[in-house]
Amino acid sequence: MSDFDALMEFQRTTEALSSVAERLGWDQETVMPRGATEQRAEEMAAMEAVLHERRTDPRIGEWLDGAEAEVEDEEDARMLELIGRDYRRQTRIPARLATELARATSLAQGIWAEARGNEDVAAFLPTLSEILMLKREEAAAIADGGDAYDALLDDYEPGATAQSIAAIFDEMRPRLVQLRDDVMGADRQPIRLDGQFPSETQLRLARQCATAFGYDWTRGRMDLAVHPFSSGRWQDSRITTRVVTSDPFNCLYSTIHEVGHSNYELGIDSDYAFTALGRGVSLGVHESQSRIAENQIGRSRAFTEWLFARMSDAFDGMNIDNADDFYASVNRVTPGYIRTESDEVQYNLHIMMRFDLERDLIAGRLHTADLEEAWNTRFLKDFGVAVDKPSNGVLQDVHWSVGLFGYFPTYALGNVYAGCLNRAMGAAVPDLDASLTRGDATPAVEWLRENVHRHGALIPQVPLIEQASGAPVSADPLLDYLEEKFGAIYDL
Amino acid sequence: MSDFDALMEFQRTTEALSSVAERLGWDQETVMPRGATEQRAEEMAAMEAVLHERRTDPRIGEWLDGAEAEVEDEEDARMLELIGRDYRRQTRIPARLATELARATSLAQGIWAEARGNEDVAAFLPTLSEILMLKREEAAAIADGGDAYDALLDDYEPGATAQSIAAIFDEMRPRLVQLRDDVMGADRQPIRLDGQFPSETQLRLARQCATAFGYDWTRGRMDLAVHPFSSGRWQDSRITTRVVTSDPFNCLYSTIHEVGHSNYELGIDSDYAFTALGRGVSLGVHESQSRIAENQIGRSRAFTEWLFARMSDAFDGMNIDNADDFYASVNRVTPGYIRTESDEVQYNLHIMMRFDLERDLIAGRLHTADLEEAWNTRFLKDFGVAVDKPSNGVLQDVHWSVGLFGYFPTYALGNVYAGCLNRAMGAAVPDLDASLTRGDATPAVEWLRENVHRHGALIPQVPLIEQASGAPVSADPLLDYLEEKFGAIYDL
Numbered sequence: 003m004s005d006f007d008a009l010m011e012f013q014r015t016t017e018a019l020s021s022v023a024e025r026l027g028w029d030q031e032t033v034m035p036r037g038a039t040e041q042r043a044e045e046m047a048a049m050e051a052v053l054h055e056r057r058t059d060p061r062i063g064e065w066l067d068g069a070e071a072e073v074e075d076e077e078d079a080r081m082l083e084l085i086g087r088d089y090r091r092q093t094r095i096p097a098r099l100a101t102e103l104a105r106a107t108s109l110a111q112g113i114w115a116e117a118r119g120n121e122d123v124a125a126f127l128p129t130l131s132e133i134l135m136l137k138r139e140e141a142a143a144i145a146d147g148g149d150a151y152d153a154l155l156d157d158y159e160p161g162a163t164a165q166s167i168a169a170i171f172d173e174m175r176p177r178l179v180q181l182r183d184d185v186m187g188a189d190r191q192p193i194r195l196d197g198q199f200p201s202e203t204q205l206r207l208a209r210q211c212a213t214a215f216g217y218d219w220t221r222g223r224m225d226l227a228v229h230p231f232s233s234g235r236w237q238d239s240r241i242t243t244r245v246v247t248s249d250p251f252n253c254l255y256s257t258i259h260e261v262g263h264s265n266y267e268l269g270i271d272s273d274y275a276f277t278a279l280g281r282g283v284s285l286g287v288h289e290s291q292s293r294i295a296e297n298q299i300g301r302s303r304a305f306t307e308w309l310f311a312r313m314s315d316a317f318d319g320m321n322i323d324n325a326d327d328f329y330a331s332v333n334r335v336t337p338g339y340i341r342t343e344s345d346e347v348q349y350n351l352h353i354m355m356r357f358d359l360e361r362d363l364i365a366g367r368l369h370t371a372d373l374e375e376a377w378n379t380r381f382l383k384d385f386g387v388a389v390d391k392p393s394n395g396v397l398q399d400v401h402w403s404v405g406l407f408g409y410f411p412t413y414a415l416g417n418v419y420a421g422c423l424n425r426a427m428g429a430a431v432p433d434l435d436a437s438l439t440r441g442d443a444t445p446a447v448e449w450l451r452e453n454v455h456r457h458g459a460l461i462p463q464v465p466l467i468e469q470a471s472g473a474p475v476s477a478d479p480l481l482d483y484l485e486e487k488f489g490a491i492y493d494l
Numbered sequence: 495m496s497d498f499d500a501l502m503e504f505q506r507t508t509e510a511l512s513s514v515a516e517r518l519g520w521d522q523e524t525v526m527p528r529g530a531t532e533q534r535a536e537e538m539a540a541m542e543a544v545l546h547e548r549r550t551d552p553r554i555g556e557w558l559d560g561a562e563a564e565v566e567d568e569e570d571a572r573m574l575e576l577i578g579r580d581y582r583r584q585t586r587i588p589a590r591l592a593t594e595l596a597r598a599t600s601l602a603q604g605i606w607a608e609a610r611g612n613e614d615v616a617a618f619l620p621t622l623s624e625i626l627m628l629k630r631e632e633a634a635a636i637a638d639g640g641d642a643y644d645a646l647l648d649d650y651e652p653g654a655t656a657q658s659i660a661a662i663f664d665e666m667r668p669r670l671v672q673l674r675d676d677v678m679g680a681d682r683q684p685i686r687l688d689g690q691f692p693s694e695t696q697l698r699l700a701r702q703c704a705t706a707f708g709y710d711w712t713r714g715r716m717d718l719a720v721h722p723f724s725s726g727r728w729q730d731s732r733i734t735t736r737v738v739t740s741d742p743f744n745c746l747y748s749t750i751h752e753v754g755h756s757n758y759e760l761g762i763d764s765d766y767a768f769t770a771l772g773r774g775v776s777l778g779v780h781e782s783q784s785r786i787a788e789n790q791i792g793r794s795r796a797f798t799e800w801l802f803a804r805m806s807d808a809f810d811g812m813n814i815d816n817a818d819d820f821y822a823s824v825n826r827v828t829p830g831y832i833r834t835e836s837d838e839v840q841y842n843l844h845i846m847m848r849f850d851l852e853r854d855l856i857a858g859r860l861h862t863a864d865l866e867e868a869w870n871t872r873f874l875k876d877f878g879v880a881v882d883k884p885s886n887g888v889l890q891d892v893h894w895s896v897g898l899f900g901y902f903p904t905y906a907l908g909n910v911y912a913g914c915l916n917r918a919m920g921a922a923v924p925d926l927d928a929s930l931t932r933g934d935a936t937p938a939v940e941w942l943r944e945n946v947h948r949h950g951a952l953i954p955q956v957p958l959i960e961q962a963s964g965a966p967v968s969a970d971p972l973l974d975y976l977e978e979k980f981g982a983i984y985d986l
Contacts, residue, residue: 014536014540015540015543015544018536018537018539018540018541019537019540019541019544021533021537022514022518022537022540022541025518025521025537026514026517029517029521033525033715034730035711035712035713035714035715035729035730035732036712037710037712037713037729037730038713038729038730039729040729041513041728041729041730041767042729042730044506044510044768045510045511045513045514045517047510048506048507048510048511048514049510049511049514051507052507052511052544218529219527220527220528220529221527221529221530222527223525223527236533237527237529237530237531237532237533237534238526238527238529238530238533238534240527275533276536
C-alpha cells in the first residue's frame, strides 16, 4: 500500500471514531438518563484517549513525508495539508499540558456555573487565571514563535489572524453603533408578540420550518436540548431546539439556525465522508450557514409572510394581525445584556467587545482581576447601558471557562460571510422572495449547497466565500443589508 | 505501576469503549435516522477494530503473567481469570478468520431476511453452509483439541458443556411434552383477550409495570424498537418495547422482560463498573433475570390481579371481567410455530430442538441440505403439528445467520435457573404475593439484587445459583412450578 493510501485508511477510522464521540455528546445532551453523568465522563475520556493517540501517532508524520510525492490532484493535496496541520498542532502540545487542560476545563465549567448563579466574579477568577495560564502556554507551544492569539484562533478559523479580523471589525463598529443609536431613538417601534404559545404547536411549526429549509429528515431528527445545537455529519446530522412558551420565536429561529448548520454537514460531497475534507472548512463559514438561514432568509419580509400565516392559523388570538407588523416584531431591536438573545444589529457589537478583551488577556495586557471593570466600561461605551450584575456581564458566556479563546470572532465572521453570500445569492436566485413567500427556502439552500456546502473543507474559507460571492470578503454587504433593512423597519 | 494495576487501567478504557459501542447499537435500533445505515456500519467497524486491537494486545499476556503474583483477594483473582479467558479466546482466532466471519455474518443477515420473506430455504443454504464452515473453523481454533460445540457455547455460558446441558434437557423433555399434551387436551381453556388497545395507554401501563419492578428511571429510559432489547450497564441501562394494538400483553411482558435484564446490569456492585466483574456472569443467568421477572413474578396470580385492575381502568370494554379469567388468559397455552411467541410450557421445547440440531450441524453429523427436513420431523414429534412454511420453521430465527451457534441453550438454562431462584425466593420472601397484589415487585427485585445482581461476574453461574437457591442446579423446581401452575389453570 502506498503511504498516501495507508494514511487515508488510518484517517478513515479516526474520522469514524470522532463521529462516534460526537454522537455520544448528542446522546448526553438529549436522551441520556441524568444518573449516568460519571459513567459518560469515563466513556468520553476513553474515546478522547483513543483519538489523541491516533492524532499524534508518529506514523502520520512518516506517511505524510512519503505521500507528498503521490499526490494526484487538488483534493489529495488539500487532504495532506489538513492532516498535516492537525498533526503538527496536536504534536506540539505536550501531553502533560493536554492532560492539565482537560482536567482544568472540565472542573472550571461547574465553578463558572456556580459563580454565575451566585453573581460572584471573585469566585471564578482563580479558575479563569489558571485556564488562561494554561491556554497561554498552549498558544506559545503551537505558535512556535508566532503570535499566541493567532495560534488559538487558527484552531477555529484556519489561517485567519487577529490583525485581519480587527481590520474588518474596525470598519464595522462605527456603523453598527450608529445604527443601534438610530434604531433605539426611532419614533416607530415594533409591537412585541405577547401571549402563551403551547409547546406542541411550537414544535410542529418548528418541524415545518425545518422542512421549509429542506432539512432531510431521513438523515436527521429533532430533539429538545437546554442549549440548542446541531450534531453529526454526512448521513446523520441532528438538530435540537428548545421551547419557551411565552416566546415562540426562540424555538422557531433556534430551529432554523441549527438547520443551517446541519444542511452544511449534510450537503458536503458524499465522497468526502470519512476524510479530512468531510467537514465545514471553518467555524466562521459554519456560522455563516446558520446565520444566513436564520436572519437573511428566515427573518426576511418574504419568509415571515409565510410564517405569519402559519402562526395565525396555529395560535388563537395573536396580538399581531398583519404581516408587516409581524415582520417588524420578528426583527425588533431592544436593549439587552445577553449576547445569545441579541438581535442582528447589536450581535456583532457583543462579539467585538469579547474579541478585544480576550486578545488583551492572552497578550498579558489585561489581568483577570481587571476583567470585570474592562467589560463594564466597554459595554457602557458600545451599548449605552451599565451592566447591572455579573450574570448579565462578564459571567454570561461559558466559553472562557472551557478554554475557548479565539472562538468568539468566528461568530461575527459568520455574519460577515453571510452578508457576502446573501448579496450574491440575491442576484443569482432572482425569484427567491416569491418562493420564500410560499414557505419554500430550498432554492436558497440549493444555491448554498452548490457554492459552499458540497466543497466541505476543500477550499479555504476566504477563497471559498470570494468564489461564491464574486467579490473580496468585506463587511460592506452585511452593513448595507442591515442599514437598509432596519432603516425601512424603523422608518429612519 | 504494578502489572496488575497496569492491566486494570488498560481494561478500564476497554470496558468504557465497549460500553460506547453498545450505546451506538442502541442508537441504531431506536433513534437513528434511517438514511444513516452505511455511515453507522463504518462507525461500528471502527469501534470493533479498536476493541479487537485492545483485546488482543500482547501486553495483556505480559501483564497477566506478572499480575498473578500480585493478587490480593478473590476479586483480583477472578478479574485475572476473566481477562485471561477472553484474551486466550481472542488471540486463538486468526485475524483472517475474524475478518471473514465479520464480513460473512454481516451479509448473511440480509440474505436470511430475504429468504424468509420469500419462503425460500434453498436461497439461504449456501450462506448458511459458509457461516457454518467458518464457525466450525473458529470452534476448532478456540477448542484447541477439545469439543468444538463446547468451545462456542463457552462464549455465552462459560464452562458449560453440551453434555451437562443435554443431561438437564433429557430430564425436562418428557415432562414438558406430557404437560403440553395435557394442557392442549384439557376441557377448560382460557378466554383470549380481544379488542383494540390504544398505543399511548399501553405505553403508560408499560411504564407503570417497569416502575412496579423497581426500574430506576434516573439510570434508564424506555423507547420503541422493532425487536425489544435492553442495552447498557452500570449507570445507564435502557429498555425498549413494542406495541401491537390488538395484543397489550406483547408490550407489557416485553417491557417486564427487558426490565429484568436491565435490573441485573443496574444492580451490579458499583465498584465493579469498568472492570471485568462489571457484567452479567453468563447469558443463562441474564436470561434467568428477565424470565423470572416476566414469568414467575409477572405472570403470577398475585401480580396479574394488580395488572387486571390497572387494565380494566385503562381500557374500555375488555372482554374479561374477573382476575381469575385474566390470570388464565395471560398464561394461555396455544399451538404455535414461533419460539418468540411461545408460552412457558412450550418455550423450552423450541430450545431443545434447536440445541440438538445445531450440535449435529457443528459436529458434521447433519448437513445444511438436510436441515429443513430434520427440523420439520422433530417439530411434528415434539409439538404434534406439521410445519406449514419455512418462515414458521427453520427460517424463523436470525441466530444461525449471524453465527450464533451455542447461544440457544442459554435461553432454556435461564428458565432452569429462574426455577431454582424462584423456589428459594418464595421461601425467603414469604409475603411477596401480598406485595405483588399491590403492584409492588420490588421485594423480589431486592432479593435478586442481594443474591444475584450485585455479584456481577464474580461468582461463576453454577455456584452462584446454588448459593442463591441453597440447592444443586436442577430442572425440578422449574418443572414442578410449571406442572403446579398449569395444572391449576387447566384443571388437570
